[in-house]
Amino acid sequence: MLLGTKGGPAIRPGGPSPTSSLLEIGGRRCVIDCGLGVTRGLVEAGVTLKELDLIFITHLHSDHILELGPLIHTAWTTGLKTPVTVFGPSGTAAYWTGFLASMRYDIDLRIADEGRPDPRDFVTVVEYGEGPLGLEGLEVSALRVKHPPVTECFALKFRTPDWCVVFSADTTYFPPLAGFASGCDVLVHEAMLADGVDKIVEITGNGERLRTHLMDSHTLAPDAARIASAAGAKQLVLNHLIPADLPGFDEKDWLAATRGHYAGPITIGRDGLTLTRSAQ
Structure with a gap:
């Protein structure tokens, strides 16, 4: 399923969202790129966010990675506690570390107050190259x-x-x-x-x-x-x-x-x- 089909990061009233896709293949559910709107797109496609599995980022332009952190965080707030692997190019781990730092107050509070598992324990970022x-x-x-x-x-x-x-x-x-x-x-x-x-x-x-x-x-x-x-x-x-x-x-x-x-x-x-x- 193509969740977002627009080239570039801008959005306009009634227009399409930036790049993201969902591929179900070989018994795995793969999200390819996480442009703005990917979370809503997955939900409207009938995906249960707490069953998030594999995420692939093709490159670090904002229209391909902007909503990676918010997607995982939103999935976590809906009950995600199983391993998620994010494959991305060099720099993806730094993005994820920075996102966690920006949301540290909320994440730590929800762990202590709501008994949620720590997303830092079950989300793995793998930086890949050619091959x-x-x-x-x-x-x-x-x-x-x-x-x-x-x-x-x-x-x-x-x-x-x-x-x-x-x-x-x-x-x-x-x-x-x-x-x-x-x-x-x-x-x-x-x-x-x-x-x-x-x-x-x-x-x-x-x-x-x-x-x-x-x-x-x-x-x-x-x-x-x-x-x-x-x-x-x-x-x-x-x-x-x-x-x-x-x-x-x-x-x-x-x-x-x-x-x-x-x-x-x-x-x-x-x-x-x-x-x-x-x-x-």
Whole structure:
């Protein structure tokens, strides 16, 4: 399930939330990225927060990690007391330590006053790099992608004997990703519209500096389709959409931008979208 499909940290009335996804695979429940709104998204998806299991952070931009601490804290206040493992790039442990420090008064008070277990005892942060992540019963591996100026940014591949799902993370057009995702059932890839970049630059007034960042760090929709085609992906899901909530851009624009570059089915991400293996 795509919980948040918007590229970037800003939110607008009635618009989508920043990046987060839920993947149930191999008997495990995986949260991928924790942008603003992930906790509400999980609850509305019917997830019992006290059953939180695995969390994966692709990189430390705020629209991917801002609500990591609040998600775990909220799950803890609803009864979470079983182990949670957070996989994230270098710096994730410092984020978690800082969050705990910021909430120390509340956490210590609830432990003493309400008899809750100490979340510092059952939440483990594992900082990962490129390669296998070493999970038992579920094959997860990471590929460093190109998302300047961030250097610690990773695509993630989740594989069982009968299903493979790949998340591109934030990346510019990066051909090695096709090899990493080769033969996957679902490729969830970030995407951007060139006309949308022009509109965003116009609205924000940040000029060529913002344009340069977007073009150097993100993938235009036709290139996302090219990656899916080269990978032989069975389905392409466009996510982390730029723009995601500007008037004048809709599904037909995304489909037009990818037409002719990928022959398989293309799904345009929206908050709450659910895909199942049986539908592949």
